[in-house]
Amino acid sequence: MAESSGFDPQLALSHKFPETTYTYTERDSVLYALGVGACARDAVDDDELKYVYHANGEQFLQVLPTFAALFSLASFPNGFNLPGLEYDQRLLLHGQQYIELYRPFPSSGCVHNKVSLAGLHDKGKAAIIEYETKSYEKESGQLLCMNRSTVFLRGAGGFSKSSQPYSYSNYQTDKASTVKIPKTHPFAVFEDSTQPSQALLYRLSGDYNPLHSDPMVAKIAGFSRPILHGLCTLGFAVRAIIKCICKGDPNLIKSITGRFLLHVYPGETLITEMWLDDLRVIYQAKVKERNRTVLSGYVDVHRLTSSL
Numbered sequence: 020m021a022e023s024s025g026f027d028p029q030l031a032l033s034h035k036f037p038e039t040t041y042t043y044t045e046r047d048s049v050l051y052a053l054g055v056g057a058c059a060r061d062a063v064d065d066d067e068l069k070y071v072y073h074a075n076g077e078q079f080l081q082v083l084p085t086f087a088a089l090f091s092l093a094s095f096p097n098g099f100n101l102p103g104l105e106y107d108q109r110l111l112l113h114g115q116q117y118i119e120l121y122r123p124f125p126s127s128g129c130v131h132n133k134v135s136l137a138g139l140h141d142k143g144k145a146a147i148i149e150y151e152t153k154s155y156e157k158e159s160g161q162l163l164c165m166n167r168s169t170v171f172l173r174g175a176g177g178f179s180k181s182s183q184p185y186s187y188s189n190y191q192t193d194k195a196s197t198v199k200i201p202k203t204h205p206f207a208v209f210e211d212s213t214q215p216s217q218a219l220l221y222r223l224s225g226d227y228n229p230l231h232s233d234p235m236v237a238k239i240a241g242f243s244r245p246i247l248h249g250l251c252t253l254g255f256a257v258r259a260i261i262k263c264i265c266k267g268d269p270n271l272i273k274s275i276t277g278r279f280l281l282h283v284y285p286g287e288t289l290i291t292e293m294w295l296d297d298l299r300v301i302y303q304a305k306v307k308e309r310n311r312t313v314l315s316g317y318v319d320v321h322r323l324t325s326s327l
């Protein structure tokens with residue numbers, strides 16, 4: 020293993036992240052829902068109108084479970100830095116996302132975030148950092164959700180001090196990487212188009228990384244044009260699962276796991292394939308135009324609806 024100077028994993032592991040708060044309004048929940056394609060095909064879609072409009076007032080709006088991933092936004096105002104780890108922010112890619120949901124989100128609110136380092140791995144050509152964020156409703160102190168976000172830092176590996184590549188995890192299994200896609204026909208398939216402006220809309224939910232909007236930055240990062248946020252693709256896939264498996268009920272979702280396998284260009288068509296394994300929905304999302312799988316994982320649900 021090549022040794023890189025100045026980065027001490029132990030120092031990084033002892034780093035304490037500041038606690039942060041994230042305040043959102045109904046407007047933010049609606050903007051997020053539109054950003055992940057809700058009601059884009061049908062503005063009066065029975066399953067999705069509730070995320071963007073409610074006849075009795077905004078406080079009755081429902082919030083998509085993947086909105087949880089935004090809570091940690093405030094925790095990284097200057098990028099995903101660890102003491103001593105040098106990397107080119109333009110080469111960062113989102114690798115995986117894991118979300119556990121403990122209660123439905125109110126249409127507006129304020130959450131208190133506690134962030135910690137959940138994993139740090141030297142992959143030689145890349146460093147992988149995993150951040151865990153526990154989000155508590157500020158008023159009640161109740162735990163709302165937990166996010167584990169994996170970032171893949173291209174060019175930042177090679178810091179191991181021994182022949183064994185450095186690897187640390189504070190949890191047992193790397194769930195997203197172990198998902199096996201069944202060989203059988205999917206139980207359900209959902210096709211949805213992203214818009215050419217999808218990333219420009221999604222970024223308004225708080226991730227302003229120019230990789231998703233600036234053609235020059237995208238080129239430096241190795242792409243022919245700006246790419247879609249991974250969390251936007253995940254939002255499309257989970258919305259498809261809520262529609263096809265949960266009969267439109269977002270509160271049936273218990274946890275979400277996803278690994279980003281390949282970039283998506285805004286404007287491409289996403290085909291989400293789903294398989295049922297008891298209370299687990301195994302899924303993969305493909306880009307139709309390139310016939311490539313871009314995301315895979317599974318979603319655990321509390322129960323199945325009787326009509327399935």
Ligand SMILES: CCCCCCCCCCCCC/C=C/C(=O)SCCNC(=O)CCNC(=O)[C@H](O)C(C)(C)COP(=O)(O)OP(=O)(O)OC[C@H]1O[C@@H](n2cnc3c(N)ncnc32)[C@H](O)[C@@H]1OP(=O)(O)O
Nearest residue numbers: 091092112113114115142168171226248249279280281282
């Ligand atoms: C300021 C923003 C604040 C936001 C805060 C919100 C919360 C935090 C969320 C984080 C948000 C980050 C910013 C967002 C960025 C994006 O959205 S980028 C767009 C979405 N992501 C992608 O498009 C990435 C798609 N995937 C790929 O391009 C490739 O999979 C890869 C990541 C480049 C890896 O491919 P490759 O180099 O070919 O890897 P391999 O040789 O196959 O494997 C090497 C080892 O790495 C492990 N690995 C591979 N892929 C991943 C992955 N996706 N996640 C985690 N780990 C991965 C793999 O297992 C190998 O390990 P070993 O098996 O041990 O060798």
